[in-house]
Amino acid sequence: MSFEKLAKNASEIISEEELKQKLKLNRPLRVKAGFDPTAPDLHLGHMVLLRKLRQFQEEGHEVILIVGDFTALIGDPTGRSSVRPALTHSEIEQNAKTYQEQAFKVLIREKTKVVFNSEWLKALGTEGTIKLLAKWTLARMLERDDFSMRFKNQNPIFLHELFYPLLQGYDSVFIQSDLELGGTDQKFNLLVGRELQKEQGQEPQVCMMMPLLVGLDGQRKMSKSYGNYIRITEKPREMFGKIMSIPDTLMEEYFRLLTDIEEKEFQSLIKEHPMKAKKLLAFEITKALNSESEAQDALEYFQSVFSERKFPKDAEIINVNPGRYRLIDLLALINSGMSKNALWRLITGGGIKINGEKLIDPNLEVDVKISLEIQLGKRGFYIIKPQS
């Protein structure tokens, strides 16, 4: 029973048999997951992993989150890129805190241990580092897909990059993990940890690879760098709306990986009432990451604005001086976060309505004498109010 629950949805487990044996040990397993403290902005892709970790916690196991602060402290030492500057200790601690705040929207705080790998990696020293390097051959390291691709394409691989998988694997040795969880793209790294443990005479960790969640574009994996993501910390109404915008083809996988709804139930719902299914999906995810009442509010908001096309009663009010404005200038007074260029494109692209009427000329003169209902794009609602 426990095995069925824990193995569910995994893309691959190395090995299932070992996991079964470990679950019979009658002690809490040490479940490892690593994270990079340079980018603490978690999204639904991370939620897939966090939910799996949560399931282990519910079965009585211990989750160990490893903050990879060591490499972050070094930064990208190639000196060829300013993209990854070294972080300071306090920045890393702040990032780790931010990360935890997000992760604990899914994880059980008391059953989660957070550790920083600089603790043991610093202690390796020159000697320990060389001994660790000596545990792996170049040929084996080049089996990693991205390395072999870069090598084949003659893109530079710096020697320290070949070392990082070993450092991550050494984390497993140090914390004596029973299982490590990661995305399918992490398989190679997870296996390095397993091998290093074997060499040290430890029981090797089980490697559990979870599917990568496809992003809003329906094409690529959800990732900050592709801009196709939904933050875990998204405001409930925003979150709900964004989930409603995913292609229908993703619904099944999102139900499977992000909710507790049974396969049979969501399958038939998607088939018979796709709109209802998507609202249920959005409701369930929003609820899990916030609260039931917030999810309820988001649902109602969505229905009133989008399904019934009503202007929301609680739109933000912007006070302006009465008078005549160019449309573009008026919109710039709204603190929407959009640049004037972006607003210009939005207007000419037909994304602006005033009192329900689409306006496409940025230079149009608007007379502000009474309150106006402004819609910016799909989900920006504001009331411009003249006030002298």
Place this chain on the structure above:
Amino acid sequence: MSFEKLAKNASEIISEEELKQKLKLNRPLRVKAGFDPTAPDLHLGHMVLLRKLRQFQEEGHEVILIVGDFTALIGDPTGRSSVRPALTHSEIEQNAKTYQEQAFKVLIREKTKVVFNSEWLKALGTEGTIKLLAKWTLARMLERDDFSMRFKNQNPIFLHELFYPLLQGYDSVFIQSDLELGGTDQKFNLLVGRELQKEQGQEPQVCMMMPLLVGLDGQRKMSKSYGNYIRITEKPREMFGKIMSIPDTLMEEYFRLLTDIEEKEFQSLIKEHPMKAKKLLAFEITKALNSESEAQDALEYFQSVFSERKFPKDAEIINVNPGRYRLIDLLALINSGMSKNALWRLITGGGIKINGEKLIDPNLEVDVKISLEIQLGKRGFYIIKPQS
């Protein structure tokens, strides 16, 4: 003038122009040479380098010998080979001492500084190590001939092996060397030091590569592992005899790299009196590594024994009980360092003479009543003396 002397016989200098500039600085240059403290048995191949270092000393420069104790302390960490066990500190110190005793047969003691690279390499730590790794790409490291060959042939390369050239290069950065000397097979490693210095904003070291001395077989470079070498610490008579045994084709190069005799002089001597030339070569090298009187003794010994085929008067005397012996058993009483098997092969191969007569049956009975002159191989002379 100084440049001509110092550049003489080098296979390659990177670059000659830089060396000229450095010689104009009017300060002693820091001349680096590294050595591996696992094998302190120096031979004439090393003498080529030591002589060049000596020339720098004679011109007022400082020689810095780097004892590579750091990697020796680690040993071969692959754990796949018992060939290179880690050495202890006291073994390394002993080896370094033995090395110096040998090196000072050529170098000027007061102008030589000996340093151990563990001093600065230990201090690198995990962080410094990673930063050093980040300075080099895999592709550049695979330009080294032996790496590229092994990679091509799918022989394993362990990751720490890719790191060692960087450690050696870092030595140059740390000691701020002006010039590094090595064999032509060390070119890649020497250039790594040069590049790392550039990156640190130092004036890069000049790399001077010396030719590799061909060994006694006339084929391969002189090396302990090929057994084709003459030790720097060889006894004078042995040394003289061994030099006399080199193929005539090597004479020129030996004169050039191991003596101060002028090119014109040895060229014509080799042409006109090859035997005389070889004796001069043997005399000069034996003298340089010992003393003039020892070289003179060795010359006379060689002439009496080999040129005039006389039995040497001062052969070692072996006292035995009078009586009848099998030839093989009699020879085994001589403390020649040869096993019974080796003696058997020597006898049957015609390498044994008693009183000038070749005996080829190991089972022959020999009656020891009076003293016998025994010749073992080419250079083993003993007198068997019956004594009751």
